[in-house]
Amino acid sequence: MQYYVGVDIGGTNSKIGILNDQCEILAEESIKTNSTEGANATFVRIWQTAQKLAASQNITVDQLEGIGLGIPGPVVDQAIVKIAANFSWGNDFNAKQLMETISGKPVKVENDVRAIALGEKLFGAGRGSKNAIVIPIGTGIAAGMILDNQILSGSAGCAGEFGHIMVNENGLKCGCGLTGCLETYVSAPGVVREAKRLLSEQQAGEFYQKFANQLDLLEAHHVFDYAKQGDVVALKVIDNFAKYLAYGIGVLLNIINPEVIILAGGVAKSATFIIEKVQQYLPHYALSVSLQNLQIKPSELLDSAGVKGAAALIINKELSQ
Amino acid sequence: MQYYVGVDIGGTNSKIGILNDQCEILAEESIKTNSTEGANATFVRIWQTAQKLAASQNITVDQLEGIGLGIPGPVVDQAIVKIAANFSWGNDFNAKQLMETISGKPVKVENDVRAIALGEKLFGAGRGSKNAIVIPIGTGIAAGMILDNQILSGSAGCAGEFGHIMVNENGLKCGCGLTGCLETYVSAPGVVREAKRLLSEQQAGEFYQKFANQLDLLEAHHVFDYAKQGDVVALKVIDNFAKYLAYGIGVLLNIINPEVIILAGGVAKSATFIIEKVQQYLPHYALSVSLQNLQIKPSELLDSAGVKGAAALIINKELSQ
Numbered sequence: 001m002q003y004y005v006g007v008d009i010g011g012t013n014s015k016i017g018i019l020n021d022q023c024e025i026l027a028e029e030s031i032k033t034n035s036t037e038g039a040n041a042t043f044v045r046i047w048q049t050a051q052k053l054a055a056s057q058n059i060t061v062d063q064l065e066g067i068g069l070g071i072p073g074p075v076v077d078q079a080i081v082k083i084a085a086n087f088s089w090g091n092d093f094n095a096k097q098l099m100e101t102i103s104g105k106p107v108k109v110e111n112d113v114r115a116i117a118l119g120e121k122l123f124g125a126g127r128g129s130k131n132a133i134v135i136p137i138g139t140g141i142a143a144g145m146i147l148d149n150q151i152l153s154g155s156a157g158c159a160g161e162f163g164h165i166m167v168n169e170n171g172l173k174c175g176c177g178l179t180g181c182l183e184t185y186v187s188a189p190g191v192v193r194e195a196k197r198l199l200s201e202q203q204a205g206e207f208y209q210k211f212a213n214q215l216d217l218l219e220a221h222h223v224f225d226y227a228k229q230g231d232v233v234a235l236k237v238i239d240n241f242a243k244y245l246a247y248g249i250g251v252l253l254n255i256i257n258p259e260v261i262i263l264a265g266g267v268a269k270s271a272t273f274i275i276e277k278v279q280q281y282l283p284h285y286a287l288s289v290s291l292q293n294l295q296i297k298p299s300e301l302l303d304s305a306g307v308k309g310a311a312a313l314i315i316n317k318e319l320s321q
Numbered sequence: 322m323q324y325y326v327g328v329d330i331g332g333t334n335s336k337i338g339i340l341n342d343q344c345e346i347l348a349e350e351s352i353k354t355n356s357t358e359g360a361n362a363t364f365v366r367i368w369q370t371a372q373k374l375a376a377s378q379n380i381t382v383d384q385l386e387g388i389g390l391g392i393p394g395p396v397v398d399q400a401i402v403k404i405a406a407n408f409s410w411g412n413d414f415n416a417k418q419l420m421e422t423i424s425g426k427p428v429k430v431e432n433d434v435r436a437i438a439l440g441e442k443l444f445g446a447g448r449g450s451k452n453a454i455v456i457p458i459g460t461g462i463a464a465g466m467i468l469d470n471q472i473l474s475g476s477a478g479c480a481g482e483f484g485h486i487m488v489n490e491n492g493l494k495c496g497c498g499l500t501g502c503l504e505t506y507v508s509a510p511g512v513v514r515e516a517k518r519l520l521s522e523q524q525a526g527e528f529y530q531k532f533a534n535q536l537d538l539l540e541a542h543h544v545f546d547y548a549k550q551g552d553v554v555a556l557k558v559i560d561n562f563a564k565y566l567a568y569g570i571g572v573l574l575n576i577i578n579p580e581v582i583i584l585a586g587g588v589a590k591s592a593t594f595i596i597e598k599v600q601q602y603l604p605h606y607a608l609s610v611s612l613q614n615l616q617i618k619p620s621e622l623l624d625s626a627g628v629k630g631a632a633a634l635i636i637n638k639e640l641s642q
Contacts, residue, residue: 156613166568247487251572254483255483255576256576285487286485287479287497290479290482
């Protein structure tokens with residue numbers, strides 16, 4: 001039997017998993033990334049954790065075929081992190097080389113969103129599709145694209161920065177420096193901000209009663225939950241969210257013409273509810289020909305998407321399967 | 322020596338060329354498409370013209386390696402025209418099969434814009450690039466994309482319908498049925514419409530003097546010409562055109578992250594002038610990381626793009642070259 005290591009490296013925590021060739025997680029652990037220690041120290045701890053997890057499953061180091069790393073930021077050649085924004089590892093950081101030196105195993109590195117897209121394409125909601133776009137929505141929004149059975153990385157490793165298309169010329173300043181980015185509306189912080197704004201304007205309803213005096217406790221999932229229950233204020237926020245998301249998806253459809261769009265990230269838990277609303281707006285933004293035979297689906301990998309996507313990089317499977 | 326046939330099939334006219342393996346046109350002729358005769362009659366005339374042109378160059382039919390067809394509309398599998406909108410040839414029309422039967426030669430068929438993109442990538446302004454987007458602007462606007470050295474066709478053959486991303490929610494109705502499409506602003510008819518509107522409002526200047534009493538004669542190239550000369554009204558029209566085009570290019574950059582954007586079609590003649598203006602607006606719409614190392618260039622194939630692109634489909638050349 002062959003086994004694989006999938007690592008989802010985040011700014012705060014990193015998840016390490018041991019997976020089989022069906023991309024099933026056999027053992028998993030989360031450790032602090034502590035990137036200020038330097039990349040070498042972090043990578044050594046990741047490899048130690050992987051070895052420990054393998055041992056717990058009676059898997060020898062020899063049986064580990066390779067390591068896949070998913071990491072935020074622009075990645076090129078499945079090796080080099082051009083800008084390690086959330087880490088103190090400098091630019092043009094060769095994560096592949098470092099992990100290969102430490103572990104002695106073959107390593108592939110990819111932007112985390114693109115790794116998730118590959119995971120969904122090979123083992124999740126995108127199985128059997130030739131052109132699939134995975135859209136994780138959480139703190140931000142991005143698009144991982146598998147086009148003609150290939151991961152699209154872009155020339156500088158930053159394809160899929162879909163959250164930064166402008167949707168409102170007079171909108172809010174985005175963290176990226178641009179104005180009115182899709183991400184300022186279609187993200188967990190965007191939902192919370194709009195909910196707070198509307199709650200302070202329209203002081204009525206159960207949602208208002210619950211959060212009026214504790215706005216600081218309000219999180220995006222509360223807004224989705226109250227919207228599902230029919231609360232007028234929450235519904236208005238989610239409706240606006242869905243409209244902007246439909247605009248963004250419409251842009252992707254007109255340009256890329258995929259057969260499947262997969263919603264992932266934190267909001268995937270409310271995906272069915274969101275998809276229904278997005279479908280209502282989509283005919284205003286996308287050519288009808290690109291809507292025919294299109295499926296919009298929730299993630300199947302859900303919370304495991306990061307680790308499974310990273311492992312998918314290294315599991316030997318034909319992308320056209 | 323090997324030779325190739327490139328055919329640019331249009332709603333009114335079709336251009337047929339005989340090309341060498343450097344994609345140089347040796348002989349070329351334009352014939353009426355007359356699609357109402359039926360596809361068989363048109364394709365027979367195309368093949369007769371190709372044979373005649375070959376003979377004029379002392380090229381035997383045996384020396385013709387194959388035929389590339391560029392055709393408007395969604396094309397899948399480099400064979401089937403899903404919707405032959407400008408022709409009376411029905412849907413799911415197998416253009417490859419018909420032309421192979423008539424000619425006895427290998428045939429590849431592609432959407433005309435994507436064929437042009439391939440031509441620019443292999444033999445024009447996109448040489449040596451891995452990710453290139455060609456944007457022909459004329460009656461409409463679209464994007465032909467070469468991503469990771471592959472033509473992106475999309476799941477239903479309609480990738481690149483970039484002209485139909487919405488840029489103004491309260492904009493004009495587009496021919497496609499949607500509202501406020503990029504194409505309603507960034508196209509020759511869009512430029513003419515805006516120029517006429519502004520000329521009737523701001524009745525001054527040389528441009529106004531020339532066209533005030535003959536608005537029907539106004540064409541897009543006049544507006545570009547007067548703008549280059551500094552006419553205030555014409556400049557305002559072109560500035561608005563460039564702003565919308567920059568928005569559209571910004572969307573493409575954020576999503577695709579190509580290293581080269583090539584402006585083609587009728588406006589390519591004013592490309593240098595337009596590119597200068599687009600560059601001014603682009604930092605408002607695209608992440609700076611996707612602007613680094615980006616080149617925006619005019620078409621090199623220009624008026625021959627259709628025939629050369631079609632021939633490029635069939636010339637045996639590695640796409641990664």
